[in-house]
Amino acid sequence: MITKQALGSTLFGMADILRDKVEDYKAYILSLLFFKRLSDNYEWENENGIKEFVKENGREPSKKEKNIIIGKKHDFKIPEGCFWKDVRETTIDKKNEALHKAVTGIAEANIDKDGKFFLKGVINTVRWNEPAPDGSGGKKLSPEVISLLVSYLDAVDLSNKNATVDVLGDAYEYLIKRFADENKGGTTAGQFYTPQEVVDIIVRYLKPQKGNVAYDPTCGSGGFLISAAKYCKANYGNQKSIRLYGQEDVWNTWAIANINMILHGLDAKIEKGDTLLDPKFKEEDNELEIKKFDLVMANFPFSQENWWKNGEPKKDAKGKAVNKKDGAPQLEYPGKEDFSDPYERFIYGIPPYSNGDFAFIQHIIASLKQDGKAGVVCPQGVLFRGQPAKTEEEDGQNRKADDEYLIRRGLLQGPIDSNGEFTEMHNIIDAIVVLPGNLFYGTTIPGSILFINKNKPQHRKDKVLMIYAAKEGWYKEKPNMNELQPHDMLRISTILESWGDLEIAKEWIAIQKIRLWALIQEDLGYKLSEIEEHYHEDLERFKAKVDRAKKAIAAKEAEGKKPTKSELKNLETLNAVLEKILNQKADKIMAAHELAAKERKAIDEVESELISMLQDAELRKRYFSVVDMEELNENEYNLNIPRYVDTFEPEEEIDLKEAIKEIGEMLLNEKNSISKLSNILSIL
Template sequence: MITKQALGSTLFGMADILRDKVEDYKAYILSLLFFKRLSDNYEWETENEIKEFVKREGRQPTEAEKRIIVAQKHDFKIPEGCFWKDVRDASPDKKNEKLNKAVNEIADANVDRQGKAVLKGVINTVRWNEPAPDGSGSKKLSPQVLTSLVSYLDAVDLSNKNASVDVLGDAYEYLIKRFADENKGGTTAGQFYTPQEVVDVIVRYLKPQKNTTVYDPTCGSGGFLINAAKYCKTNYNNSKAVRLFGQEDVWNTWAIANINMILHGLDARIEKGDTILDPKFVEEDNELEIKQFDLAMANFPFSQENWTKTGKPKKDSKGKTKNKKDGSPQLEYPKDGFTDPYGRLVYGQPPYSNGDFAFLQHIVASIKDNGKAGVVCPQGVLFRGQPEKTEEEDGQNRKADDEYLIRRGFLQGKIDHNGEFTEMHNIIDAIVVLPSNLFYGTTIPGAILFINKNKPAARKDKVLMVYAAKEGWYREEANMNVLLPHDILRISTILESWGDLEIAKTWIDSQKTRLKTLIQEDLDFKLLEIKEYYAEDIEIKKEKLAKAKKVITDREAANKKPTKGQEKAVVTAQTALDKLTIEKENKINAAHKQAEKERQAIDDVEQELITMLQDPEQRKRYFNIADMEELEENEFNLNIPRYVDTFEPEEEIDLKIAITEFKNIIGKETELDKSINELLNVLN
């Protein structure tokens, strides 16, 4: 069977065929991949079940029995004439039409018990037969390109015979990450992908249990849900131990998420729509009551303006639209405010210009009374907004800002319209401040907010503050910063232990092997990529060298002396081959060194954490457990420097050594001056 590394690398080769041919080419690749998987596996399921029938009954099934096998032994139906081979064998001028017809008929054929077409908009999200926009009568995706794409993918067997659910699912996720990496600076990558390291930290702190429900209101390609299922497979040997629910507003991304769930063999419900204005998960007996889940995980759109969709462009006196500095229109909103029919904004009304607290309050409303959530959000939610100030306090007469009141509500409890507490209840469990430039499509510094509606008694009035943006706690790469395995260990250990040394030791022991395995898997991927990258070029260079050598061999066999040009051709070919081989080996060695460096970093961080947890002064630079008194003193501003010492201490200098070095430099300077003066005297 094919490995996930080989399959992922092979599938990404499809991008080379499509790149610059169509916009958002990932949708074309992922949709075509899904179609082939369904077709390949359908045929494999039929063949496999017939083999089982023969083994069981000792004879071949009759035609009637074959029809029963076909009808009952498949997860999805594929109508006659809609298989991969039908598209592959179609002539190039008919291929677009044939593929488009096949995926649409498959979408129509697969209906659940409620009459819902489960693959509608999923397998047929791409319009394969769409005409070119220039009116030329040609196709948007040329038949030649589609033919190349189909021929390329045809060589890969995507049935369970060659690609298991785990391998195919992991390869699909690899593709999604590669697409995100290609568009690091663009806005679309952030819509469908959250860095795996951040997902890992959140999933492992929330620890999905058997039979729990997990919800992501802005699920993108479904990374949080997939990893919750993987966590259950590792811990309970059953990836279906949790029930998965998600909502996504972007059509193509919604389709990608659904495909992701199917390829991983998971039963998940992914709905399409705007989570704030049109939440799809509501109670059956009350469409205006938000459905609640055990766990929620999310990376919602940062600081979304006009989240109510009620803003209209401002006009000047001449009726011309007023624009901001970036060229986008300034918006104005209705004065009568926004009323949420679902009753989620119980902590306060977020500003129209920023939807962060709209999403956060939706998430709070979506978890049960004992529910938990891990949410990626911009750091601004920790400190935006000011408290009320009276004239006696500081000469001002200022009302409290909405965002301040919402944040205070998360920490103290809900209040009524008179400003009186209806309950005293702190739901913020922990905060992790992350490095800037960590997320796709934005440079805004992010944080993880952990919410727990039923905190342990010892932590009810406490909040764990973790500072994970310290210099050296992440790796800087082109356009982005990246968390490495030892960075994950550092963050997760502080979260898990809450400063308890013995808990930290146990946790570290449980994570070291897992993280080192991830490092090895990443190394295996890199080595395969390097070998495949150089394989074709090295083969060409070898053939060129062999031809050059054969010319000389043939000359010598004919008792002729090789010419200087022929001898030079051998040297040139050998040099080119050696150069390419050395370049390849250098990259392989560099990958091994990096992996070894990361493995060593795991052990180093283990010692670092154990030392830190025993030293009160060092602890202050890593985290703080703030109680309600400290939070009140800071007026519920959760900006991390108020609680954790983020100052980078200067390196200590040994004064004796420094003075000795200084004297040596002065002595050398005196000798140099003397030499220069002597030279000048000679010249004069």
């Protein structure tokens, strides 16, 4: 059986072939991987089905029986002429056309009970036969490159015989992360990938239950949904004990999410479209009512401008478009008097058209059942943007409360009607985690996690847990992007789980330590395997060269001849190169082991840190706060963390007597230096 490390390395080797040849090369690799998996597994299922028949009946099946076996064995149909071998065996000048025909044929052959072509736009999202844009008559992706890709992947059997859904799915996710890491500064990475550490914190706090229905309205490649399924598999033994729904607006990302679900063996429903303008999941008996879910997890696009698509380019007096500093057109928006959302999602207020944060948050709330919960990644601005009303006596302006303030207050108190009266009183914000900046792909904007619970326990109904996880030392600073490490995840999840209760914290830490140690060990295994893969080819090549050089010298000596200086020098050089490669490999292996040991030690240190903190009332204030409604009201529902948690690092205490002594010595040294300088100058 192939390991996910080996498969991951193979897939990323294909990326080296495609780099600089096409723009979104991850789509090409993932689509080709999916096609190979379907084809390999189809043929394996046929062979396996026939073997089972022979075992049960003691004879080979007839042609008619074979057709029945084949018809029952497959989740996906592959027409004749559309298999991997058909593409592999095609002459090089016909590779593009053959690959296009194969994936198009499969897309058109698979229709569900509702008449929907459920693989269209998924397996055939890449245009393999696209002509070159220069009009030369060639192909955008040359047949030589396609032939190389096919040959590269052909060596790997992707059927169930050699690759389990866990291996396929994990290797696929590994590849998606590698693509995101390559494009950290670009916007596309943020469209399809959320750091796994953040996903893990959210999923573990929400705790998906057996039979739950989970939803991600901006699902990207499907990371939240996959993690929820894995949580259920770990806790209930079946990853299909939770139903999964997602929506994604970007075509290629939507295709990646669908492939991700299939490769993980999940029956998820991922729809394509703009979630705010065209939500796809609605109640069966009412097309204008948003479907309700037990859990919603999301990382929506931060501060999306023109989310209702009603902005028009602003023009100056001469009719010329007015641009922003970045060159993008400045937009003007209509008033909100005539705004109408057919799905009635914005019960807390209509967000500014120029910023979609509260539009996504209200869509998520509308998508929750009465006892539903959500974990939402959002920019920190949602915690404090917007101003409350002020009378003329208070600020001399007689200012009205703005929309974002009213929406945030509504989440804490309840929605109001057109007369400003509360239609119901409730607080649905459960907890807030403020994260460090530069943690998410494609943006340096500091993020936060907003946990929503429509049915909070009685003792927490008027309280909000606030955690400051942007503290220095609570994350790893890296040149291009910050990162949460296993012990950082433990610190955040323990405070979330315990709400300050020491005994609950101790129980949680004991369980999570085992899990995190296992993750560290798994990651170590992955790194060691990568190191092995990286050096394998070079080591084998130079070992062979050394062996040949030794044999040549030995053969001469056997004949009573002396090897030449050139031959001896060549062997010495080859041995030196081989030793250098072996030392480099050993250094990397040692570094990987040292990092794993350091991470395990850090987990133990965080355990001690948390236990000490939870026993010290003053120290707790620097980590988190459980804030009641009275304090929130006093702060005019501003949820900016520094109002509730002591985010300032304590100044280092100094010994005044020692400091005075040091200053005295410095002054004396300065006086002596001036005296010496004066003497030198007087001589001159």
